[in-house]
Amino acid sequence: MIEAVPNQLFEEIPFVENPVYEQIIQDIGLQKFSIIDDFFSSEIVSLLRQSLQNKHEEDRFKKAAIGNRVNELIIKSIRGDHILWIDETKTNPAEDLFFSQINDLVSYLNKTCFMGILHKEFHYALYPKGTFYKRHIDTFQNDDRRKLSFVCYLNTEDWKPENGGELVLYIDDHGIETEKVIYPFPGRIVIFESQIIEHEVKPVETERLSITGWLKTR
Numbered sequence: 417m418i419e420a421v422p423n424q425l426f427e428e429i430p431f432v433e434n435p436v437y438e439q440i441i442q443d444i445g446l447q448k449f450s451i452i453d454d455f456f457s458s459e460i461v462s463l464l465r466q467s468l469q470n471k472h473e474e475d476r477f478k479k480a481a482i483g484n485r486v487n488e489l490i491i492k493s494i495r496g497d498h499i500l501w502i503d504e505t506k507t508n509p510a511e512d513l514f515f516s517q518i519n520d521l522v523s524y525l526n527k528t529c530f531m532g533i534l535h536k537e538f539h540y541a542l543y544p545k546g547t548f549y550k551r552h553i554d555t556f557q558n559d560d561r562r563k564l565s566f567v568c569y570l571n572t573e574d575w576k577p578e579n580g581g582e583l584v585l586y587i588d589d590h591g592i593e594t595e596k597v598i599y600p601f602p603g604r605i606v607i608f609e610s611q612i613i614e615h616e617v618k619p620v621e622t623e624r625l626s627i628t629g630w631l632k633t634r
């Protein structure tokens with residue numbers, strides 16, 4: 417007797433629509449940026465903050481550079497943050513949680529929008545009191561692989577607007593420039609089109625913690 421082959425064997429795993437990812441896709445389509453609060457839970461934010469602080473105490477951070485080799489004084493007048501690149505092959509448990517959410521988002525974007533994101537790079541960033549990052553764009557000359565910029569804030573729950581360090585996006589609204597001011601509240605993420613959106617980090621009054629990264633093609 418021939419047994420019936422169960423039908424569901426050949427059925428595809430159903431696509432589950434994710435409302436947060438859909439919001440990101442819609443925002444980027446309409447305005448080239450998206451702000452999502454509580455993208456990361458407070459538990460994950462706290463683990464990532466501890467991870468950042470441990471590595472910073474181990475003195476593993478470097479003063480950020482701009483482009484290639486630029487005079488130290490010029491660098492200081494443009495950006496004052498300290499950074500540490502995250503190696504995805506040598507992650508700790510906090511970073512595993514981070515990357516599992518990032519990879520899930522990336523595969524959703526690739527599936528639903530054919531974004532073609534093949535690479536990503538992320539670094540921790542710490543802005544000491546008094547530092548800033550002057551208005552800039554995230555793509556280097558002759559290198560347009562950065563498609564989406566991604567920032568996730570790791571500050572403590574008591575972060576207040578008076579602590580400074582706002583991210584300001586400069587938005588072109590039919591030839592008129594408007595400023596979108598974004599406070600670095602913990603768990604909040606900001607995603608924007610790397611090649612289009614000029615932005616800056618205003619001077620910080622209280623040490624400001626984050627992870628910044630780029631989703632790249634090729």
Ligand SMILES: O=C(O)CCC(=O)C(=O)O
Pocket residue numbers: 541549554567582583615616617626628
């Ligand atoms: O931390 C932020 O809000 C933005 C940082 C930034 O613009 C950069 O690292 O390129």
Ligand SMILES: [Fe+2]
Pocket residue numbers: 552553554565615
């Ligand atoms: Fe930037």
